Amino acid sequence: MRILDKRSKLSRRQLLQAGAATFVTVKVAASGVVIGDSWAAAPASLKPETFATLVQMSRDIYPHDRFGDPLYAKAVDGLDAAAESDAELLKLLEDGVVALDGAAQSAHGKAYNNVGWEIDRVKLLRDIQEDAFFQKVRGHLVSGLYNQKEVWALLGYEGESASKGGYIERGFADIDWLPERVQ
Amino acid sequence: MAAPFELNDSNVVVVIGSGAGGGTLGTELALKGIDTVILEAGGRHEIEEFENDEWGMFSEISWLDKRTTSGNWRVAKDFSGLPAWIVKAVGGSTIHWAGASLRFQDREFKVATDYGELPGANLLDWPITLAEMEPFYARAEDKMGVTRTNDIPGLPGNNNFQIMKAGADKVGYSKCHTGRMAINSKDRDGRGSCQQIGFCFQGCKSGAKWSTLYAEIPEGEETGKLEVRPNSQVLKIEHDKTGKVTAVLYADNDGKVQRQKARLVCIAGNSIESPRLLLNSASSMFPDGLANSSGQVGRNYMRHTTGSVYGVFDKPVNMYRGTTMAGIIQDEAGHDPSRGFAGGYELETLSLGVPFMAAFLDPGAWGREFSSAMDMYDHMAGMWIVGEDMPQEKNAITLHATEKDKYGMPIPNVHYDDHANDVAMRNHAFKQGAAVYDAVGATRTFPTPPYPSTHNLGTNRMSAKPKDGVVNKHGQAHDIRNLFISDGSQFTTGAAENPTLTIVALAIRQADFIKDQMSKGAL
Numbered sequence: 123m124r125i126l127d128k129r130s131k132l133s134r135r136q137l138l139q140a141g142a143a144t145f146v147t148v149k150v151a152a153s154g155v156v157i158g159d160s161w162a163a164a165p166a167s168l169k170p171e172t173f174a175t176l177v178q179m180s181r182d183i184y185p186h187d188r189f190g191d192p193l194y195a196k197a198v199d200g201l202d203a204a205a206e207s208d209a210e211l212l213k214l215l216e217d218g219v220v221a222l223d224g225a226a227q228s229a230h231g232k233a234y235n236n237v238g239w240e241i242d243r244v245k246l247l248r249d250i251q252e253d254a255f256f257q258k259v260r261g262h263l264v265s266g267l268y269n270q271k272e273v274w275a276l277l278g279y280e281g282e283s284a285s286k287g288g289y290i291e292r293g294f295a296d297i298d299w300l301p302e303r304v305q
Numbered sequence: 306m307a308a309p310f311e312l313n314d315s316n317v318v319v320v321i322g323s324g325a326g327g328g329t330l331g332t333e334l335a336l337k338g339i340d341t342v343i344l345e346a347g348g349r350h351e352i353e354e355f356e357n358d359e360w361g362m363f364s365e366i367s368w369l370d371k372r373t374t375s376g377n378w379r380v381a382k383d384f385s386g387l388p389a390w391i392v393k394a395v396g397g398s399t400i401h402w403a404g405a406s407l408r409f410q411d412r413e414f415k416v417a418t419d420y421g422e423l424p425g426a427n428l429l430d431w432p433i434t435l436a437e438m439e440p441f442y443a444r445a446e447d448k449m450g451v452t453r454t455n456d457i458p459g460l461p462g463n464n465n466f467q468i469m470k471a472g473a474d475k476v477g478y479s480k481c482h483t484g485r486m487a488i489n490s491k492d493r494d495g496r497g498s499c500q501q502i503g504f505c506f507q508g509c510k511s512g513a514k515w516s517t518l519y520a521e522i523p524e525g526e527e528t529g530k531l532e533v534r535p536n537s538q539v540l541k542i543e544h545d546k547t548g549k550v551t552a553v554l555y556a557d558n559d560g561k562v563q564r565q566k567a568r569l570v571c572i573a574g575n576s577i578e579s580p581r582l583l584l585n586s587a588s589s590m591f592p593d594g595l596a597n598s599s600g601q602v603g604r605n606y607m608r609h610t611t612g613s614v615y616g617v618f619d620k621p622v623n624m625y626r627g628t629t630m631a632g633i634i635q636d637e638a639g640h641d642p643s644r645g646f647a648g649g650y651e652l653e654t655l656s657l658g659v660p661f662m663a664a665f666l667d668p669g670a671w672g673r674e675f676s677s678a679m680d681m682y683d684h685m686a687g688m689w690i691v692g693e694d695m696p697q698e699k700n701a702i703t704l705h706a707t708e709k710d711k712y713g714m715p716i717p718n719v720h721y722d723d724h725a726n727d728v729a730m731r732n733h734a735f736k737q738g739a740a741v742y743d744a745v746g747a748t749r750t751f752p753t754p755p756y757p758s759t760h761n762l763g764t765n766r767m768s769a770k771p772k773d774g775v776v777n778k779h780g781q782a783h784d785i786r787n788l789f790i791s792d793g794s795q796f797t798t799g800a801a802e803n804p805t806l807t808i809v810a811l812a813i814r815q816a817d818f819i820k821d822q823m824s825k826g827a828l
Binding site: 123183186277280 | 663671
């Protein structure tokens, strides 16, 4: 069966370089894993700290361990761009992050991005999941995250096919593990 | 006279909408020598403009004018501003349909008689029978090139279908095949064969799938008797003091209101716009809306029980490769009350790309439960439930009390409550669909709730008696003899089958009737 290579096309060096080019600080843990919770971009409308919190929040809403932070940051870029011409949206996001950090302070004595365990951050999100702020971010991510070609490649979806002749000769029926071949 | 026609030409038949109903009807009338103008609200996008891009095409050709929703259906909660996913473009929803072309079953034309008392269900027998429909179904299947008819071979089974077939065999289903699809399995009728592109819902780039855009309308236009005016959104239908319709008001490409005179008006705007237009055409003579002496205009809205089942397997499936819906299990389509509900359902293969899967797999869901499912995207198989939902009078298209569109016309509200029968049927279908995938070793299955409705039916229904419906057995309004309904809003009941073949068959039949009546001087 024709299977896709779903490994990220970016090397770790490229991921780090991308980070250095667009984000203020990048933390690298002892294990060598790039951690996104202190990333801050040079956004068009959001405060850098707000942007960074939204990146972490985005990963916590739709966690994919094989997705690098740039994919979540790109999703938040979309919200940042929309907020440039929408004062109500900008306020919703800024106030939302302030409130989220407040809740994190009350529960753990730290800002949201510094709450170390995912399970604790997710609990804070669950507390606000009916709120307009959470719904706005989550709703945006549905396309903001999942409509990226790099994400498709990581999930094994090939996207556009007509220019390649469709799948008639590229494995539309090549499943090879069923008990019997069927017509 | 030859196209293009003058606004003052009162001899033309005006068809509103260019989809399965309007596009077929307009072409058939033109082929019979009748001057016809199709007014299409959307733009004209030919095959070259189609793109294999889910959100891109969604934004380009979907009907996105504001609509509101109410009722206990999940669509009102998950997609409150998008009750229906249909097309606003020349070709209508035949641009993005999957191609499934099934005839109704004989008993499905007379379910009021068969199903007995179902409290809350406004059941009514159709004023026509399968025997009367058969010649028109045959003509439609030939016109559309439906596989497994007219010596057209069935399409080959893709990976998604092979999983369904393997599971169906194990579970004991015997009616599983690659469907009766209006998609060329070999070159036919000047169109090529299916390349298994996998973007059926985004417009068929090979032209293998039948659509009025490229398989009907050009043929009609070649006669010189058919004029298609895109970007022409009809606002109101006018009538004279005898109650005959006389003209149609529409907003043209520049937003300017134009009046096209008409000998006959045939409405095919799909089941939300068609009744909306009748209601918005209310006058002192027709205070409840045009052709609404029965009070049934807008009522009995049906959308099939729908819902989907997705199964995750430990090995890759790549279901996105190839046709989105060439696969069906028909074993549950009969009427078997021992299952706990009336009516039946079909199970049909379905695939979505990553972008749409994220939106529709489990609307509103988040966290690892959801993302772990998306991580298994290429190990997923999917199927869609098409079941007979119950017509209820309260499920209706009504005019919004305050909100208006950019032309100042009240927008529609779509109200739908699930009937207990619908819920029982859907739950049974979820269970059976999961059983099919479990039989092939699925490690996880999902019952996915209904999407914004792609099958919209019943809101100007056919009836034998004027008090029970809006149109007669020819789709002709009971109250106004030169007014017709030509889309799926004619459906008296929804049956368990995808509606397009029946809409096309009814349009062919209606064209015959109109020609006959015209030559007798009755229209």
